[in-house]
Amino acid sequence: MYKKDFPFFENSSVTYLDNAATTQKPKxxxxxxxxxxxxxxxxxxxxxxxxxxxxxxxxxxxxxxxxxxxxxxxxxxxxxxxxxxxxxxxxxxxxxxxxxxxxxxxxxxxxxxxxxxxxxxxxxxxxxxxxxxxxxxxxxxxxxxxxxxxxxxxxxxxxxxxxxxxxxxxxxxxxxxxxxxxxxxxxxxxxxxxxxxxxxxxxxxxxxxxxxxxxxxxxxxxxxxxxxxxxxxxxxxxxxxxxxxxxxxxxxxxxxxxxxxxxxxxxxxxxxxxxxxxxxxxITLKKVHEVENELYYYLHNELKKIEDIVLYNNTKNAIGSKSFNIKNINSEDIGILLDKMHIAVRAGHHCAQPIMKKLNIDGTIRVSIAFYNTKEDIDIFIKGLKKAIMMLKD
Structure with a gap:
């Protein structure tokens, strides 16, 4: 619905889920x-x-x-x-x-x-x-x-x-x-x-x-x-x-x-x-929050279905970014494979090394949404994630 206002999506085949790093710009x-x-x-x-x-x-x-x-x-x-x-x-x-x-x-x-x-x-x-x-x-x-x-x-x-x-x-x-x-x-x-x-x-x-x-x-x-x-x-x-x-x-x-x-x-x-x-x-920020909140819950619920996933916080009092790991798989490796599938997320410590060290991890895979994202974007990501996991477990 909102992607039509953003030239990036007219000119790119990327499923963009790295909004915490930077957002796209409306025309x-x-x-x-x-x-x-x-x-x-x-x-x-x-x-x-x-x-x-x-x-x-x-x-x-x-x-x-x-x-x-x-x-x-x-x-x-x-x-x-x-x-x-x-x-x-x-x-x-x-x-x-x-x-x-x-x-x-x-x-x-x-x-x-x-x-x-x-x-x-x-x-x-x-x-x-x-x-x-x-x-x-x-x-x-x-x-x-x-x-x-x-x-x-x-x-x-x-x-x-x-x-x-x-x-x-x-x-x-x-x-x-x-x-x-x-x-x-x-x-x-x-x-x-x-x-x-x-x-x-x-x-x-x-x-x-x-x-x-x-x-x-x-x-x-x-x-x-x-x-x-x-x-x-x-x-x-x-x-x-x-x-x-x-x-x-x-x-x-x-x-x-x-x-x-x-x-x-x-x-x-x-x-x-x-x-x-x-x-x-x-648009109104009320509408923005409603759209993003629904997407955030949808993402969380889809991630919970994946075997060996490690989630670090629930959906209570959270918005925008969702971080996770897959047991025994390096987050950076998943990020690289997702990029080859034209899915943009961030993998690593996200300039937050102290909390990563406290959790005893090197980093996470981070999906960060904006109101212009859709459930279809999340479905594409989940499909790509499952494919990456299968490739890295072989």
Whole structure:
């Protein structure tokens, strides 16, 4: 039903089930990026000629659209970045740097682990990790123990696990975080495309988002910063478009959000991001979630029928990604064979090596769905998987 809106599917025979790595782009996103480069390619927030004004207007329209999309209060709470990794590094290098303790979950992507290591932190030495329970559920009891022992900490948690699709209860995590005078950053790379997000209802302090995992262009992301924290957030980089006045004696920065957006931004990408959000708004995230939830259950039930399969979490509080292994078969070998059948999944550790080590595995086969996928896609995958298993067991 939705594939007709995505040129990739007109030009490829691939059954695409690697959406956690990146999503395909609807035609209107691609057309808008081409429109910018073809008809009004100019820099933003600098020149005052017609094309530059149009570029600035459309760039800022994305900020307004994203503000509404996540129910932020003010447009200045939205800062554009290159992506979630830059958001995490930005906060690790500035606001969070002085906190004695950083608390993360067991299901984090490397992007929410390595920035803390770069500060010289390690487990129980400035970095604490919340235990994972059976079926990879978040251990709230352990989380509160860590907060009690380390009040006034900085908590950085993924909303949805990129490796397993497990969804954390961010509202409850935020409640406990603030109870102990701590701050909460949420990695939303895997959540924004799957269900409605309301940052005010969740009561998060920072929310890091990705365009390319939300049907928009690559190289674009955004960081939501709660208004009262904007003046506490140090500038990460400086340069063009961040300055109000400069002399050789001092620099005076612009107000938020512009003081956080140094240099020429990915203008085409930001403008294209708006079209992706518009597209999702037209479908509605409620519909997106309904379609994906049905597909996720269907995938889970079909996988359960396969002999010697190892599943790591159930369908409760999960969306997007589903990871598994087949006993005594290397996940990478299955991935290679599926690729030869024109079925795109990901095999490996998915930039989540710590949880893989905790599970005593090298990696998994990961199927990650989007609303444009169909039950037919899953049937093709299951058929290919069975064929690969038969070939590797011979």
């Amino acid at each position: 209107e996103v691609i057309n808008k990026v081409v429109d910018y480069y073809t008809h009004f390619c100019s820099n933003t927030h600098r020149s005052n000629h017609g094309d530059a004004n149009k570029a600035t207007k459309e760039f800022e329209a994305t900020r307004e659209t994203l503000k509404t999309f996540i129910n932020a209060t003010y447009t200045k709470e939205i800062i554009f970045t290159k992506g979630v990794s830059e958001c995490l590094n930005m906060l690790a290098s500035t606001f969070a740097k002085e906190f004695k303790t950083i608390i993360i979950s067991s299901l984090e992507h490397h992007s929410n682990i390595t920035p803390w290591h770069m500060q010289g932190r390690s487990l129980h030495k400035g970095l604490e990790v919340v235990n994972v329970k059976q079926n990879l559920e978040f251990d709230f009891e352990h989380f509160e123990e860590l907060l009690k022992a380390n009040p006034n900490s900085f908590v950085s948690i993924t909303h949805v696990s990129n490796a397993f699709g497990v969804t954390h209860d961010i509202k409850e995590i935020a409640r406990l975080t603030h109870k102990y005078d701590s701050y909460l950053l949420v990695d939303a790379a895997q959540s924004l495309a799957h269900f409605k997000v309301d940052v005010q209802d969740l009561d998060v302090d920072f929310y890091a988002m990705s365009s390319h995992k939300t049907f928009g262009p690559t190289g674009v992301g955004a960081l939501y910063v709660k208004k009262e924290l904007l003046e506490k957030l140090p500038v990460y980089q400086t340069g063009g478009a961040t300055i109000n006045d400069v002399s050789f004696e001092r620099s005076i920065m612009l107000d938020a959000p512009y003081k956080y957006e140094a240099g020429t931004q990915n203008i085409a990408g930001v403008i294209g991001f708006k079209k992706a959000l518009d597209y999702l708004n037209n």
